[in-house]
Amino acid sequence: MATTLRTLRFYLCVGLVQGALLLGVVLSGALSDLAVGAACAAVLMGGGMLQLVPERRSEWRTWWALMILALVTAGLVMACRGLPLTSQVLGGVATGLILLTVLCAAALHGCxxxxxxxxxxxLWVLLALPMPWIAQAAFKHWTSSQHLDPFKDGWLSLVFFAGPTLALSIGLFLISLCLVALQRRRSPVSG
Structure with a gap:
């Protein structure tokens, strides 16, 4: 149980740090739109990779891979600056970055x-990916029904940015718990 709580705390910390970094980047006003997009993608992909390999979070190799992935992600976003900002292009770039992140996480275990x-x-990412959209839609519905502007309140701004990242973190954590439970159920049969 203590290990499960430590793992949950890890996922929540990563999600909260991602949200706080996104808030700082977007609201800084010092960066161009392209730089904001590159920095946000780097934060999301780097944190996402870290959450896919929580058992390796204490290894330096994981942190180096995270930094390299973040830099490559930012570079790829910057390289796409000439592309039209259509939903198909944005979806394709996002899909490519997610697949790159998943490949990096898988490669950390060796060939x-x-x-x-x-x-x-x-599969793990696909199952957890709806969670941020659900959280964002629920938050938008609540703020519009209460006639609140999340960008005029520091706490609401943090919730606006950290809510989806925390929702993804919780989704990844719950799926990891299910995977561990499935592995435990299968191991006595195979043994």
């Missing part, structure tokens, strides 16, 4: 069974 781990992580 053996890379394809199997990659597919498992893709």
């Amino acid at each position: 053996a069974d890379l394809g199997r781990r990659f597919c498992a992580y893709v």
Whole structure:
């Protein structure tokens, strides 16, 4: 139980830090729109990769991979600056960045069974991905029904940015719990 609580705390901390960083980047006003997009993508992909490999969070190799992934992500977003901002292009870039993140997380375990781990992580992300949109839609509905502007209140601004990242973190945590439970149920049968 203590391990589960530590893991939950890790996921919540990553989600909260991601939200706070996104808030700082977007509201800083010192960066161009392209730089804001690149920084936000780097924060989201780097934190996402870290949450896919929570058992490796204490390894320096994981943190180096996170930094490299964040830099590559930011560079790729900057390289896409000439593309039209259509929903298809944005969706394609986002999908490519998510797949790159999943590949990095899978590669941290080595080359053996890379394809199997990659597919498992893709499924994990696909199951958790609706959570941020649900959280954002619920928050927007609540603020509009209360006639609140999240950008005029520091606390609401933090909730606006950290709500989706925390929702994704909780989704990834719950899916990881389900995976561990499934592995425990399967191990006595195979043994």
